[in-house]
Amino acid sequence: MWRSTSPQTGYDAERSARAGEVGKVGVPSGHRPHDMRALFDGIPLERMNTSATINATIRRGSLVYVALQRAGRRPGGLSGYATTSSRSTSPAARTSLPGPSVAAHGRPHHARGPPCRWNPINICSYHLQEAGATPSEELAYALVTAISVLDHVRASGRVNAAEFAEVVGRMSFFVNAGIRFIEEMCKMRAFVELWDRITRFRYGVEDSKFRRFRYGVQVNSLGLTEQQPENNILRIVLEMLAVTLSRDARARAVQLPAWNEALGLPRPWDQQWSLRAQQILAHETDLLEYGDLFGGNRNVQAKVDELVEGAWSEIQVVLSQGGAVEAVESGYIKQRLVESNARRLRAIEDGKLTVVGVNAFTEGEPSPLVVDGNQNVLTVDPAAEAEQVAQLERWRRMRDIAAVSRARDALRRAAERGDSVMPSTILCAKAGMTTGEWAGALREVLGEYRAPTGVAAAQTSAGRAAPVDVGGSMDDVDSLRMEMKRLERELGRRPRILVGKPGLDGHSNGAEQIAIKARDVGFDVVYEGIRATPEHIVKSAVEEGVHLVGLSILSGSHRVLVADVLKGLRAAGLERVPVVVGGIIPKDDADALRADGVARVFTPKDFELSAIMRELVELIHVRASS
Amino acid sequence: MSVRAPDMKALADRVLAGERPAVAEALNRVEDTRAAERARAADLMAELRAKGAAKLAHTIGITGPPGVGKSTLAGALVRKLRADGRSVGMLAVDPSSVRSGGAVLGDRARVAFDPSDEHVFFRSLASKGQTGGLVDAALSAVGVLAAAYDIVLVETTGVGQTETDVRDVADTVVLVIQPGSGDTLQFIKAGIMEIPDLIVVNKADEERLAKQAQADVKQALAAEARAEARDVAPEVLSVSALHRRGIDELIALLDKRAAERDPEALSRARRDGSAHWIARSYRRRHGEAGLERIGGESALHARVAAALDGGTAPERVALDLDQPA
Numbered sequence: 001m002w003r004s005t006s007p008q009t010g011y012d013a014e015r016s017a018r019a020g021e022v023g024k025v026g027v028p029s030g031h032r033p034h035d036m037r038a039l040f041d042g043i044p045l046e047r048m049n050t051s052a053t054i055n056a057t058i059r060r061g062s063l064v065y066v067a068l069q070r071a072g073r074r075p076g077g078l079s080g081y082a083t084t085s086s087r088s089t090s091p092a093a094r095t096s097l098p099g100p101s102v103a104a105h106g107r108p109h110h111a112r113g114p115p116c117r118w119n120p121i122n123i124c125s126y127h128l129q130e131a132g133a134t135p136s137e138e139l140a141y142a143l144v145t146a147i148s149v150l151d152h153v154r155a156s157g158r159v160n161a162a163e164f165a166e167v168v169g170r171m172s173f174f175v176n177a178g179i180r181f182i183e184e185m186c187k188m189r190a191f192v193e194l195w196d197r198i199t200r201f202r203y204g205v206e207d208s209k210f211r212r213f214r215y216g217v218q219v220n221s222l223g224l225t226e227q228q229p230e231n232n233i234l235r236i237v238l239e240m241l242a243v244t245l246s247r248d249a250r251a252r253a254v255q256l257p258a259w260n261e262a263l264g265l266p267r268p269w270d271q272q273w274s275l276r277a278q279q280i281l282a283h284e285t286d287l288l289e290y291g292d293l294f295g296g297n298r299n300v301q302a303k304v305d306e307l308v309e310g311a312w313s314e315i316q317v318v319l320s321q322g323g324a325v326e327a328v329e330s331g332y333i334k335q336r337l338v339e340s341n342a343r344r345l346r347a348i349e350d351g352k353l354t355v356v357g358v359n360a361f362t363e364g365e366p367s368p369l370v371v372d373g374n375q376n377v378l379t380v381d382p383a384a385e386a387e388q389v390a391q392l393e394r395w396r397r398m399r400d401i402a403a404v405s406r407a408r409d410a411l412r413r414a415a416e417r418g419d420s421v422m423p424s425t426i427l428c429a430k431a432g433m434t435t436g437e438w439a440g441a442l443r444e445v446l447g448e449y450r451a452p453t454g455v456a457a458a459q460t461s462a463g464r465a466a467p468v469d470v471g472g473s474m475d476d477v478d479s480l481r482m483e484m485k486r487l488e489r490e491l492g493r494r495p496r497i498l499v500g501k502p503g504l505d506g507h508s509n510g511a512e513q514i515a516i517k518a519r520d521v522g523f524d525v526v527y528e529g530i531r532a533t534p535e536h537i538v539k540s541a542v543e544e545g546v547h548l549v550g551l552s553i554l555s556g557s558h559r560v561l562v563a564d565v566l567k568g569l570r571a572a573g574l575e576r577v578p579v580v581v582g583g584i585i586p587k588d589d590a591d592a593l594r595a596d597g598v599a600r601v602f603t604p605k606d607f608e609l610s611a612i613m614r615e616l617v618e619l620i621h622v623r624a625s626s
Numbered sequence: 627m628s629v630r631a632p633d634m635k636a637l638a639d640r641v642l643a644g645e646r647p648a649v650a651e652a653l654n655r656v657e658d659t660r661a662a663e664r665a666r667a668a669d670l671m672a673e674l675r676a677k678g679a680a681k682l683a684h685t686i687g688i689t690g691p692p693g694v695g696k697s698t699l700a701g702a703l704v705r706k707l708r709a710d711g712r713s714v715g716m717l718a719v720d721p722s723s724v725r726s727g728g729a730v731l732g733d734r735a736r737v738a739f740d741p742s743d744e745h746v747f748f749r750s751l752a753s754k755g756q757t758g759g760l761v762d763a764a765l766s767a768v769g770v771l772a773a774a775y776d777i778v779l780v781e782t783t784g785v786g787q788t789e790t791d792v793r794d795v796a797d798t799v800v801l802v803i804q805p806g807s808g809d810t811l812q813f814i815k816a817g818i819m820e821i822p823d824l825i826v827v828n829k830a831d832e833e834r835l836a837k838q839a840q841a842d843v844k845q846a847l848a849a850e851a852r853a854e855a856r857d858v859a860p861e862v863l864s865v866s867a868l869h870r871r872g873i874d875e876l877i878a879l880l881d882k883r884a885a886e887r888d889p890e891a892l893s894r895a896r897r898d899g900s901a902h903w904i905a906r907s908y909r910r911r912h913g914e915a916g917l918e919r920i921g922g923e924s925a926l927h928a929r930v931a932a933a934l935d936g937g938t939a940p941e942r943v944a945l946d947l948d949q950p951a
Binding site: 055169360477481485492493494515516518519520521522523524525527528529532535536539540542543544545572573 | 647649650651653654657658659660663693722726727728729732734735741744747748749750752816922927
């Protein structure tokens with residue numbers, strides 16, 4: 001269950017509506033307790049496995065239990081998990097709530113009297129790969145996050161040794177699988193080996209059933225291309241093999257992206273196509289008739305050993321810094337990811353990493369699957385937004401105000417004392433408190449979290465004093481720097497751009513890479529991380545005296561957010577500052593954005609960062625000289 | 627220039643009235659290195675310094691090693707100052723890339739404040755590429771903010787040149803350290819680090835650690851004072867910026883310092899800071915040859931001091947030095 005951005009991040013529908021995001025990223029629901037019940041209506045939950053995102057706010061999601069209890073369902077039959085990712089390492093899952101402490105609160109509560117087979121924590125490393133992690137990094141940061149959670153639980157003294165083994169047994173993971181599917185398969189085997197080692201030796205868990213590495217997967221969206229998008233279904237199928245071929249390291253749940261995700265929001269048919277791929281593998285092929293196919297294979301084991309070793313030493317690095325939370329706070333992990341991603345993008349740009357249809361085999365027949373405009377993708381009815389807000393207002397009027405305020409006080413007290421927030425969270429749900437109100441109360445006590453962006457200190461070979469192996473691209477960077485010097489003389493000061501991420505979507509990889517590249521060619525770059533409001537971006541543009549504003553939006557709500565920023569800039573007298581937008585933007589929308597006054601729209605097919613930089617230089621030059 | 631003077635006057639008035647777009651424009655102008663624009667900026671600054679002399683804000687430099695929580699502390703100070711009804715101008719210095727000169731100015735994200743608040747103005751500056759340190763425009767940028775806001779905070783990562791530079795643009799320098807940061811103490815003992823006006827031990831979340839850290843600092847300072855035979859030791863204060871503890875006390879100390887400072891001494895200190903700044907920036911740009919042309923180090927200082935004492939704005943003095951007589 002992937003909820004819309006506002007319930008994910010702990011706000012109510014009004015906040016999403018303002019950003020034009022209702023229903024674009026996930027189900028347009030989940031603000032009111034009974035939304036959850038409505039959501040699961042007609043679904044045989046006792047036979048289902050539910051995965052719900054996102055970490056901090058899904059504490060509340062586990063109150064599905066409460067909703068179901070009321071509906072008279074048998075809780076024992078419910079199983080599932082909530083994804084929890086280390087708040088920095090998975091940019092999309094970062095909420096504005098301090099995650100780990102809230103997450104750690106949830107565990108002992110569930111372990112003591114588990115209402116069902118609901119696993120309150122799921123360590124998500126999916127976003128690590130999307131953010132650029134190498135297989136070893138994905139292994140290391142996922143496992144070290146699990147270690148930090150378990151260490152925290154153990155140190156809290158809330159559970160005894162027997163209960164602790166059960167807590168360990170309830171840890172589950174959500175991973176990524178990329179196109180190098182043999183290495184990815186080995187990565188899954190490495191996960192199994194490492195988890196067994198950690199649970200046995202660090203935590204002394206004897207029972208092998210509690211040491212099992214249980215995971216779900218969504219295969220990679222990062223590698224899906226806008227060019228020749230029909231090829232993506234082949235990528236998706238190959239990636240699925242990585243997590244299914246090894247019986248000893250097979251995913252418990254597989255979800256596949258749709259072939260057209262680089263174009264826009266997938267339609268039901270697009271998703272059905274991916275579902276059929278799974279069903280064919282499970283029911284038509286003979287895959288499930290065999291035991292493990294790779295046990296004892298020399299080549300596979302050699303790769304697994306290499307990954308285990310690399311990950312183990314990186315785990316030690318993080319532990320020596322105090323653990324996952326500390327390495328997140330210091331920006332260490334994020335910086336490593338940003339650097340890895342920069343290397344990957346440069347390899348694609350240089351042609352060292354082949355991506356079919358992007359930097360190789362780009363010729364071809366027009367695809368009958370792709371038609372012009374927005375018809376390839378889902379469009380969201382704007383009425384859904386108004387309906388959500390209206391429902392919420394009605395809900396607030398109907399509630400027992402006194403009960404809501406009592407529940408809120410109980411929640412605040414628990415948060416202030418550092419007690420488990422689960423009992424008071426149940427009170428809040430029973431009183432009909434909304435997700436935004438619940439999270440708002442916690443924010444008041446715990447503060448709001450802004451993760452390090454990892455960008456400022458990120459080193460790339462182009463930014464180093466002594467460049468290492470960058471091949472042809474160094475000339476490119478040097479010639480860009482010359483152009484930048486000319487622009488600086490023309491402007492009288494160093495060209496300065498703002499890279500903004502408005503809205504609630506947390507996909508910051510593109511914005512980060514643009515920021516780093518811009519710095520490396522000589523821009524001063526103002527970058528403030530995710531979830532900036534349009535007002536915030538306008539204020540920054542004014543105060544920082546920027547020459548250009550770049551907006552990165554991947555929630556599908558570019559129309560509303562961009563219009564707000566343009567309006568704000570005009571009101572602030574900055575109508576001459578060019579605005580460019582990057583994201584997954586269907587062609588019709590791109591045309592509309594340009595008509596609104598956007599200078600340039602970049603989509604996933606603009607993968608050459610140097611070319612983008614050249615365009616920015618040109619835009620600023622033209623604006624300055626006109 | 628007489629043609630241009632009037633619009634700079636108008637701009638200066640708008641800056642003094644605290645108009646945000648005007649403050650932003652003034653900051654853009656003082657960064658502009660084109661000759662004609664430098665002259666305009668000098669006019670603007672002369673105007674601001676003349677009209678705003680009486681109200682130039684207390685400027686507080688916040689410095690310290692990376693990771694001690696300077697941004698969090700700055701955020702906590704901003705929140706408290708705003709709660710007291712005071713406006714704040716903030717200048718944050720981020721390191722720039724040695725090769726490209728470009729920089730990621732990310733500090734805005736770390737200093738948490740209400741983005742809709744019109745009375746907080748935040749501007750980022752990149753540090754100078756090779757040597758570190760504040761860019762030449764920093765002196766004027768501080769001047770612009772000091773004319774427009776009640777309090778000015780200048781946040782820098784105190785390494786090398788930057789620390790000396792911040793001394794020249796700020797009225798008060800606060801060094802932020804964290805418990806157990808032995809390096810900082812070694813620097814102070816060895817005389818590498820200049821003595822700040824105030825030392826804040828941040829992350830004093832645990833009482834025992836905080837007390838220990840405070841004691842360590844005091845001991846180091848005492849040793850240093852004996853060696854240097856100085857009598858005024860900086861005050862040492864423990865805070866937790868994250869949990870907003872000790873912030874009121876810190877502000878009270880800063881206010882006390884501003885209130886008790888003799889106006890004469892303050893303007894003398896500001897003049898000395900400007901003089902250092904101008905001379906250093908001249909040397910940096912013109913090198914040994916430039917120094918010779920002007921008659922050597924002491925001639926440079928004498929000329930700068932005389933011009934400043936005569937009431938010429940620092941920016942005009944710097945500009946005049948660059949024009950071969």
